[in-house]
Amino acid sequence: MSAFWCETAIIAGHDTGDGAPVRPEVASGVRVETIEGRISALHSGVQPQPGDTTLMGVAFPAAANAHSHAFHRILRGRTHDGRGDFWVWREQMYRSASELTPDKYQKLATAVFAEMVVTGFSSVAEFHYVHHQPDGAPYSEPHAMELALARAAVSAGIRLTLLDTLYLTGGIGTSLSPEQARFGDPDAQAWLDRLASLRAAIAREFPSERVGVGAALHSVRAVPEEALKIVAKQLPRDIPLHVHLSEQPAENQACMEAYGTTPTGLLGRHDLLSSKLSAVHSTHLTQDDISLLGGSSTTVVMCPSTEADLADGIGPARELSDAGATIALGTDQHAVIDPWIEMRTLEHGERLGSGQRGRFSPWELLRAVTEGAARSMATPIAASTLQVGAVCDLMVIDPSSTRTAGSQPLQLAFSATASDVTQVVIAGEVTAQHGVHTRLGLPGNLLAEALKEFS
The missing domain is CATH 2.30.40.10 (Urease, subunit C, domain 1)
Structure with missing residues (x-):
């Protein structure tokens, strides 16, 4: 003791x-x-x-970080010398992704996770999709990139939920671009098989209280409806599932044109909305979307500093919470790594959007950055x-x-x-x-x- x-x-x-x-x-x-x-x-x-x-x-x-892309830390302070939008920023992000190797990623992620620790985070959900070599071929150790992240987390002493991400298309109805080749798998079944192998590999090397594996769907842009059906039927029920959801209006428009519904509606069509799901960003939602997410007790992960940095918009956090969703916080692309700034930026966004103060109490903000975020992880749930x-x-x-x-x-x-x-x-x-x-x-x-x- x-x-x-x-x-x-x-x-x-x-x-x-x-x-x-x-x-x-x-x-x-x-x-x-x-x-x-x-x-x-x-x-x-x-x-x-x-x-x-x-x-x-x-x-x-201590705080829990419900959404991280560790390699995005490369971009801090390097993407602000011109105009543009999310899609322009994404091209710069792809260039950084192309330079990653397992050794370089372990070194970088160790530093990023150490930054998280000294700022007050004790756990992180790493939304990971850089799986393979730049040309899309697997590494000789098929989980080399994933193991690099896990070893980085252990070195930094942070609890890690490694969210292995399904990424099949470059957009609805389009193939992966050369820049996206290393993110992909042949199909949903191949990803499920690789996920099962990864879970076994992680369990062999790391204690479950410190490193756990979850799953992620990159977005409805990157996962076709036929693949969603397979995931809904075969994904193990004992792991968390995350997804980027309605971050940009263009995503919503493309989904409506292809499937006749919003991204939230598409997930609901295949029974993927549940308390095991964490919907990241959820910036541009309809009232029906809010009702679906709240009614299914989905966790909604807001990343306020990133959503401001990328000009995503202000998501309906208060409405989602009132509808029954759990609000969590993450640092996403690490414009800053600071749980205290994320807490008040969430509230400040609400104030700017509504013209009212006190949309979230300090206690609610603390819950969002502790048990709300940890609820979406495979490591032990934190208390507020x-x-x-x-x-x-x-x-x-x-x-x-x-x-x-x-x-x-x-x-x-x-x-x-x-x-x-x-x-x-x-x-x-x-x-x-x-x-x-x-x-x-x-x-x-x-x-x-x-x-x-x-x-």
């Missing part, structure tokens, strides 16, 4: 008995006892005991407060920095940034302190070195 003493911590409040989620409360002098990386006991209003690790500041549950039985994944915020001084602890989502994260604990182990990874050092140095290998 090990123990942490928190100066201040966010713990579960009292159950009101009305069936509503238990709201958090702020407690002082909280002693967190752990066994095998999970919280075994909590005591508040106490003093530290000899041997306790002291965490000064406000201890929150410190509580017995949860994994001991914590991020500690300095409440007296230039940014946070005077903030109420439960409103730090509107003042804190990753620069205020002083310590990060994952599975009961201090993994980062003041922006430095305890095993890997400064992520900036790792990133600078990794990025030298890309044009």
Whole structure:
């Protein structure tokens, strides 16, 4: 057993008995006892005991990143010197994808995951589609790229859900382009077979609490309806499924023309809407789409900083939540990696779109970046407060920095940034302190070195 003493911590409040989620409360002098990386006991209003690790500041549950493309980190600060839209940015992204090798990707992803850890993330869902060599031929080790990502996550100490992605077409009714060849598989059955082989390979090498495998459909642009039918019938029921959904109006228009329905409607047609599904972006939805996603208890993963950076638009997060969907947060192309900025950018987008404040409470934002996001993963589900039985994944915020001084602890989502994260604990182990990874050092140095290998 090990123990942490928190100066201040966010713990579960009292159950009101009305069936509503238990709201958090702020407690002082909280002693967190752990066994095998999970919280075994909590005591508040106490003093530290000899041997306790002291965490000064406000201890929150660590964040979960529900949507990441690790290699997109290459593009940060390099795509802003001209006009254009998502589709222009995509061409630059393809050039970066073409330069990846398993060794280069492991080095880059280790740095990106280390950046996530020091900013407060303890888990990540990696939406992975760069499977093969640039010409589309498999590597001699068929899971070389996937294993590189898993090894990177283990090196960085972050929990990984590796979302192996089905990517068959370059658009509805069009073949993969040469730039997309390494993303594809011959057909849906070949992907399902490769997914099964990958699950076995990951299970042999990594503990399930640290690395798990999920599945993803890139989008309805990249997965034809006939393939959706096969996936709906044969995908294992015990793994999460993610999909990029209605990120751009052009996707909706192409889907309507080809299938007579929206992307959400197409997924619903094949019974793919469920609590196991995470729909990423969901920026351009109809009212029927919102009802379908909410009624099926689908998780909707918003990536507010990316959606702003790519000019995607502001998604209907409040309406989706009210309809019954779970809201989660991700960093997608890593315009920034900062759970605190993602939280308030979600709320700020709502305010800009509605002309109203307080669309999401700070507590709801915290849920979105903890248990909401972790709900979509294959690794253990996080809680939105410190509580017995949860994994001991914590991020500690300095409440007296230039940014946070005077903030109420439960409103730090509107003042804190990753620069205020002083310590990060994952599975009961201090993994980062003041922006430095305890095993890997400064992520900036790792990133600078990794990025030298890309044009």
